[in-house]
Amino acid sequence: MKLKKGLLICLISFIAAIGIASATPAECLNNSKHIAVYLENAQTVSHDPFCTSMFYEYNLTYLFNDTILSQDLSGIDLLIVPENQMSNSTAAIINDYLNSGGKVWFLNDPIFDENGNLQTANRINILGNWSQYPINHAQRVYFNNTDPLLSGFPSSLPIQSSIESYTWMRAYSPRSGTISGFNYNVLMHLGHWDGNMLVKFENTTTGAKAIYSNPNMFISGGKNSYFDSNTASALFYSLRDWILGFESNTYSVAVTYPKTDKILTLTIDDIHGSDNEIQTTSNYFRMKKNLAYSIPDTFFIIPDSDTTKKGLNYFSQFGDTHTIHPHGVDWTDVNTASNSNVTMFEDIINDATGKEDYGFYSFRFPGTTGTIPAFQIFADLGYSISSNYGPFTGMGSIGDELSNNMFFPKQKILYNKKTNLIELETPTRYDINTDTPADIYTDNINSLQYFKNINFPANYIIGGHIQGVMENPDMVSNISKVFVYITQNLDDVSYESLETIAKYNSGIKNSTIIATRNDNNTSIEITTQQPISNFTIKLINNRNLITADYDGAEIYEDKIRYKNGFYYIYHDVDPGTHTINITDTGVPVHSFSMSSDSGVAPLTVAFNDTSIIKSENLSWDFENDGIVDSTEKNPVHVFEKVGVYSINMTVSSSDGSFSCIKTVTVNPFTSDVLNKLYWFLYKHLSKFLPTSIFT
Numbered sequence: 001m002k003l004k005k006g007l008l009i010c011l012i013s014f015i016a017a018i019g020i021a022s023a024t025p026a027e028c029l030n031n032s033k034h035i036a037v038y039l040e041n042a043q044t045v046s047h048d049p050f051c052t053s054m055f056y057e058y059n060l061t062y063l064f065n066d067t068i069l070s071q072d073l074s075g076i077d078l079l080i081v082p083e084n085q086m087s088n089s090t091a092a093i094i095n096d097y098l099n100s101g102g103k104v105w106f107l108n109d110p111i112f113d114e115n116g117n118l119q120t121a122n123r124i125n126i127l128g129n130w131s132q133y134p135i136n137h138a139q140r141v142y143f144n145n146t147d148p149l150l151s152g153f154p155s156s157l158p159i160q161s162s163i164e165s166y167t168w169m170r171a172y173s174p175r176s177g178t179i180s181g182f183n184y185n186v187l188m189h190l191g192h193w194d195g196n197m198l199v200k201f202e203n204t205t206t207g208a209k210a211i212y213s214n215p216n217m218f219i220s221g222g223k224n225s226y227f228d229s230n231t232a233s234a235l236f237y238s239l240r241d242w243i244l245g246f247e248s249n250t251y252s253v254a255v256t257y258p259k260t261d262k263i264l265t266l267t268i269d270d271i272h273g274s275d276n277e278i279q280t281t282s283n284y285f286r287m288k289k290n291l292a293y294s295i296p297d298t299f300f301i302i303p304d305s306d307t308t309k310k311g312l313n314y315f316s317q318f319g320d321t322h323t324i325h326p327h328g329v330d331w332t333d334v335n336t337a338s339n340s341n342v343t344m345f346e347d348i349i350n351d352a353t354g355k356e357d358y359g360f361y362s363f364r365f366p367g368t369t370g371t372i373p374a375f376q377i378f379a380d381l382g383y384s385i386s387s388n389y390g391p392f393t394g395m396g397s398i399g400d401e402l403s404n405n406m407f408f409p410k411q412k413i414l415y416n417k418k419t420n421l422i423e424l425e426t427p428t429r430y431d432i433n434t435d436t437p438a439d440i441y442t443d444n445i446n447s448l449q450y451f452k453n454i455n456f457p458a459n460y461i462i463g464g465h466i467q468g469v470m471e472n473p474d475m476v477s478n479i480s481k482v483f484v485y486i487t488q489n490l491d492d493v494s495y496e497s498l499e500t501i502a503k504y505n506s507g508i509k510n511s512t513i514i515a516t517r518n519d520n521n522t523s524i525e526i527t528t529q530q531p532i533s534n535f536t537i538k539l540i541n542n543r544n545l546i547t548a549d550y551d552g553a554e555i556y557e558d559k560i561r562y563k564n565g566f567y568y569i570y571h572d573v574d575p576g577t578h579t580i581n582i583t584d585t586g587v588p589v590h591s592f593s594m595s596s597d598s599g600v601a602p603l604t605v606a607f608n609d610t611s612i613i614k615s616e617n618l619s620w621d622f623e624n625d626g627i628v629d630s631t632e633k634n635p636v637h638v639f640e641k642v643g644v645y646s647i648n649m650t651v652s653s654s655d656g657s658f659s660c661i662k663t664v665t666v667n668p669f670t671s672d673v674l675n676k677l678y679w680f681l682y683k684h685l686s687k688f689l690p691t692s693i694f695t
Helices: 002-023 088-099 229-243 275-280 282-289 309-316 339-353 372-380 438-451 466-470 473-489 498-509 672-685
Strands: 026-030 035-038 045-047 061-063 078-081 103-106 130-135 140-143 156-158 165-170 176-179 182-189 196-203 208-212 252-256 262-271 297-301 319-324 410-414 417-423 458-465 493-495 512-518 521-528 532-540 544-550 560-563 566-573 576-588 592-594 598-600 603-609 617-621 636-639 643-653 656-667
Touching: 026 252, 061 417, 078 088, 088 103, 088 208, 103 229, 196 229, 208 229, 229 252, 229 532, 262 319, 262 466, 262 498, 275 282, 275 309, 275 466, 282 473, 297 309, 309 319, 309 339, 319 339, 319 498, 339 372, 372 410, 372 417, 438 458, 438 473, 458 466, 458 473, 466 473, 498 532, 521 532, 532 576, 544 566, 566 576, 592 643, 592 656, 598 603, 603 643, 603 656
Parallel strands: 035 061, 035 078, 078 103, 103 208, 262 297, 262 458, 262 493, 297 319, 598 656
Antiparallel strands: 026 512, 045 410, 130 165, 140 156, 140 182, 165 196, 176 182, 182 196, 196 208, 252 532, 410 417, 512 521, 521 576, 532 566, 544 576, 560 566, 592 603, 603 636, 617 643, 643 656
């Protein structure tokens, strides 16, 4: 009896232990992980093209050819390669890092050396022979959706890019196997044996992982972008979670800009903050008052003898006056681009306002080529945003609309060292540089088409001047048309000043943010030393209704947005440690019912849209092969052949495109016993026998 009782206690303890283990929260975000970015750039000023935005919540470090040689890579959780140039010595270091258990994400193909010469040899051991193919909207890409990372993806999708461009790829035949001690699996390809675009690598013994990809598959909205924002984001975050060792889950967690991914800012150059400007700009502010939305301005202040406290207070009613725009100094001259000259301009404002420190945090040089020492001076003085653009403040932007990174915030690097400066650039011509006032409207409308569909933290800055959009009646009229277009067509943007962006960036980068998931609950713990307004969590690929709370108090619907297939949950965070809890209710936002999910061929099935958020634009793919079979709201379909069919209902609306997938099984027999035998044989023999035998 004692033995039986002991066995029973052991059994109960074992079952309890299993239950406890399964209920242990799994980590799904941790911004304390050490992520490094390798940039091959011999210039004394450079910018991170993608990672500042794509890994927004992380405080990234940067490595270069001279620093990676002496860097101990063992403490790095992930090394990102965002560009296609790499020195041979760095390639050798990365091979050693991978062989010792490191993790590398090739966000671009390192096909060129540091001088831009094409390297025919495979310098990275795990990368197969290179090839190059044109990518255009007439092609399809094929997914290996049997891999857990692409679960739920269709077998193929058409490319969405609007122009043709050549893309580097790698050859792997077969599409899964081993190479240099790594198991590899091709996740996405063009159909050619050497047209492999996305490959994952893993050494299960050492724990090493790698991803080969290119940014066009992750960034939506650009001319070269492959997919819409939902597909691109689901792909990126699935890979991010895998390589960082986060829980494999149905949706991912990220931190983004306040309330949304997209921030729109209007900047006004050449404001003195004088009494006279109060009268000359009155028509502009009357126009702004009549807009449907409040769009704050960021005024670029030229400290001068006519600057007054009254003038600065007047402009501060309508926006931000903490960006300095110092004229009268040749910033291209190393001798005059000095700390004392910056202090001189700051003192003008301090004297005018009677403040010890007015609190400038961002700067913009006049439209000229700034020297590197000038950038360094502002960085050393604690400025956090540079609103200039181009490596040397030229009139050309850093990013481009091809990859759509022109809107990304970009970390500024000086002398191969990270600064506290984030570069934000204006994508169009400034108002005073246009040929006609009407160009203000057409330029911005054209660029907003790309910004509208972007899927990472991004800034759209409209560049104006006091002598332009504020004082010129024709320019005032055209900028008002831009505002009307934005409010009517972009309902998922947040209107913020550069001051708000700077404070928010600082709050995120200096906080510890850890998210864990337990069953249908996600808990985000944030520890911060400074208040953060509208701290925003983004849920990717979640199709169910949710509830949320902040330290136990309910977060109401006005702070939960569902836009473009993403959830944005935001709340003000005070200094200290706080928790946002999110519960997945299991009730789908978009779904459909079926009259039957199994039966004998031919099987007739009626489908019914049961989405909570209704849409008139529905498409049905009865084989989940990317080909639309019906656009009826409630179609009926006959499955003629035996098989397992993935039914994909896609809902298109102003919020984007969303898919719901369910399965229909068409059996060969009416007998359950015979059907089980049939599917058993199919599972184990279809690899070796023609599939026609089973149909």
